[in-house]
Amino acid sequence: MHISDKKPKEYLIVRIKASHAKILANFFKSLIPQTIKLFHPHPFSEEFLKKLFADKKDVRIFLSSRKKRKIAGYAFVSRFPLFPMKGYFGIVISEEFRGKGLAKGFTNQLFDQCKKEGINKILLNVYESNSRAIKLYEVVGFKKIEVAFYDRYLIAFREVLRNDGLKGSIIKVIKSLSQIDRAVEHSIWMLKDL
Numbered sequence: 394m395h396i397s398d399k400k401p402k403e404y405l406i407v408r409i410k411a412s413h414a415k416i417l418a419n420f421f422k423s424l425i426p427q428t429i430k431l432f433h434p435h436p437f438s439e440e441f442l443k444k445l446f447a448d449k450k451d452v453r454i455f456l457s458s459r460k461k462r463k464i465a466g467y468a469f470v471s472r473f474p475l476f477p478m479k480g481y482f483g484i485v486i487s488e489e490f491r492g493k494g495l496a497k498g499f500t501n502q503l504f505d506q507c508k509k510e511g512i513n514k515i516l517l518n519v520y521e522s523n524s525r526a527i528k529l530y531e532v533v534g535f536k537k538i539e540v541a542f543y544d545r546y547l548i549a550f551r552e553v554l555r556n557d558g559l560k561g562s563i564i565k566v567i568k569s570l571s572q573i574d575r576a577v578e579h580s581i582w583m584l585k586d587l
């Protein structure tokens with residue numbers, strides 16, 4: 394899969410597997426704290442990523458710079474429990490690769506793949522101060538929405554299941570929901586139909 398930019402051979406998009414956990418863990422370690430403040434969808438330890446990436450239902454990809462022989466970005470759409478045709482989107486491009494239009498091409502490739510795999514609605518939340526990300530989302534067709542309570546609940550439930558598997562308790566779901574509600578105070582929600 395090649396990214397559709399002006400130099401198609403320079404960047405390669407790779408579908409993530411469990412065996413990529415180590416290189417992705419190193420990529421996340423290389424990101425600066427300001428980036429992590431904006432992008433923290435799940436833990437970044439190698440052990441956690443191995444489990445996360447073993448789930449083939451989600452669509453997770455990384456962008457690799459052939460010239461620099463390093464990862465330039467990571468993006469994913471993870472399915473909602475009970476509503477597998479609906480996905481939650483996240484993206485990060487490392488600092489040195491920003492502002493080249495890479496995020497746009499990368500996102501569009503991810504969504505093409507999601508469509509092929511039966512996902513028809515993509516939801517995200519973003520801090521209202523993150524104007525760069527909001528610009529990207531508008532460019533690729535997201536519209537601001539009021540998010541329904543059940544969507545926040547499903548996101549919280551997904552986080553707990555992911556961290557604790559079937560040991561996840563209702564208390565943890567509620568705790569996670571209240572964290573999401575705090576984040577919601579400073580964030581906006583956006584939706585795109587595929």
Ligand SMILES: CC(C)(COP(=O)(O)OP(=O)(O)OC[C@H]1O[C@@H](n2cnc3c(N)ncnc32)[C@H](O)[C@@H]1OP(=O)(O)O)[C@@H](O)C(=O)NCCC(=O)NCCS
Nearest residue numbers: 431432485486491492493494495496497519525526528529
């Ligand atoms: C958001 C992010 C993925 C964008 O990556 P990028 O490769 O720089 O984005 P692109 O170059 O494809 O630009 C996408 C759009 O944003 C615009 N843009 C670029 N830099 C911008 C800036 N500093 N401020 C506002 N808009 C900007 C571009 O002009 C482009 O729009 P256009 O096609 O109309 O010109 C990247 O900044 C990032 O990883 N940020 C930290 C993590 C993060 O915030 N993730 C999202 C969490 S919800």
